[in-house]
Amino acid sequence: GEAHFVHKNKDTQQLAVLAIFLTVSDIGNESNEWDEYANIASQLTKTDDKTKCVLNLSRLMQMKHTEFYRYEGSLTSPPC
Template identity: 35%
Template structure:
C-alpha cells in the first residue's frame, strides 16, 4: 500500500502519490517504450449509473472510469491506464458500491472491494474544491486482477491541459 493525497481540484478528485518509493509504482510493457512513473489517478463519473465513462465499448458507456496517469522518465510522454467502473447496489446495506468490470469482486478479489470502500469513504468529505485528505491505498487492488486484456491507442488528454 502507498500514501496518497486525495484532492478535489474542481474537476475531479485526484490521487497524488506522497510516499517515498515511486519505483514500486512504475509501468513497463504492454507495447510501451521505456519506463513510466506514476503521477496520479483520477475518476470520471456521471449523474446516473451509465453516463460517467469517457470511453464506450460497442456503444456502451459505464458509470465511471478511473485513469492511472504515468510519465516516461526519459521522454516525459504520458501513458494513461483506464478502467471502466460500474455501479451495483449492495442489498445488505442499500449503499452504492463501485467496482471495476474486469473483476467480480464478490467472488474473486475482495481486496478490490476493500480499497474502493476506503476511497469512497474519504472522498465523501471532498465535495468542495481544494478540500484534501490523505489515504493509504493499494493501487493494484483498485485496478482489479485481470490486466492481460486491454486496448492501446495514441490520443490526447481530456482534462486540462488537454495535451496531445
C-alpha cells in the same frame, strides 16, 4: 462509472492514463482499496484539485489484467 488514474514520469514528464470502467453491484466483491480511493477522492471538491496517494491497482481492478486497449492520443482532461 469510470475512474481515471494519471501517472507522470518524474524524469521525462511523460504521462500515462489508466481508465477503469466501473459497474456497481450487490455482489460481495468488495475491496478495501476502493474504500481508500473513495475517501481520498471525496476530498477533491474543486476542478483543479490534485492529490498524491499510494493505491494498489491490482486490488482496485480485481479482474483480468490481460484484456485492455492501448492507444496514443490526447489527454482526457485539460490540457488536452
